[in-house]
């Protein structure tokens with residue numbers, strides 16, 4: 496295996512791993528030798544994902560829970576250390592999108608949900624992951640923001656606010672822990688064809704979104720995961736604090 500994508504001595508924690516990017520990333524990591532610790536709020540689906548990876552001979556531990564709970568964030572890190580002895584890589588991927596709504600009509604419960612899951616979920620994850628990585632004097636964190644974390648996102652302003660906060664946490668953490676050999680980056684995908692998008696759009700809606708990208712299409716989930724793998728590569732050792740658009744050219748316009 497090319498050493499740039501050889502994860503065979505790595506322990507990788509992934510939240511939101513029951514489906515979408517998280518599930519594909521778990522498979523990509525185990526195919527390249529990593530032990531994975533998987534979390535998701537969807538308990539049955541998480542079990543299915545984890546058990547099917549285990550059936551391939553992969554090293555897998557999993558625990559269902561809500562990333563908005565600080566205790567759960569600690570439990571996931573404990574699981575990694577108890578099962579596999581360390582935590583090399585953590586991917587704070589779990590997230591939710593709100594229903595479309597103009598900013599001036601956005602209600603408080605929508606804001607609370609966005610900040611509880613998409614912001615506190617990342618903050619709680621990072622704080623326990625970093626505490627463990629400080630003990631090891633090494634580690635890599637990848638947060639999943641969005642193109643909505645880099646610019647305005649009409650009718651999903653609460654999501655944009657939360658994903659901008661993920662960029663703030665990523666950059667702050669990167670600067671704070673760079674000298675402790677902990678790298679922290681984020682990915683910022685444009686619309687990709689996971690359930691988050693397909694469940695709330697029809698063919699026509701997706702064509703409309705695709706027209707907004709220079710590449711005139713939405714991302715395949717595996718394209719986003721391929722970029723995650725590149726950022727997490729053991730060869731990628733000097734990049735930190737970066738929030739990378741995966742967007743078919745949108746941010747180049």
Ligand SMILES: NC(=O)c1ccc[n+]([C@@H]2O[C@H](COP(=O)([O-])OP(=O)(O)OC[C@H]3O[C@@H](n4cnc5c(N)ncnc54)[C@H](O)[C@@H]3O)[C@@H](O)[C@H]2O)c1
Nearest residue numbers: 511514515516535536561562588589590641686687689691
């Ligand atoms: N699909 C896109 O177009 C797109 C674009 C930009 C960013 N993102 C981000 O990518 C990440 C992954 O999303 P996806 O596209 O794979 O969607 P998805 O809905 O398929 O996956 C998200 C996963 O997160 C889990 N989750 C949600 N809330 C949780 C909670 N409170 N605790 C634990 N797990 C929880 C869900 O159960 C689900 O399995 C999210 O952070 C999302 O905001 C997605």
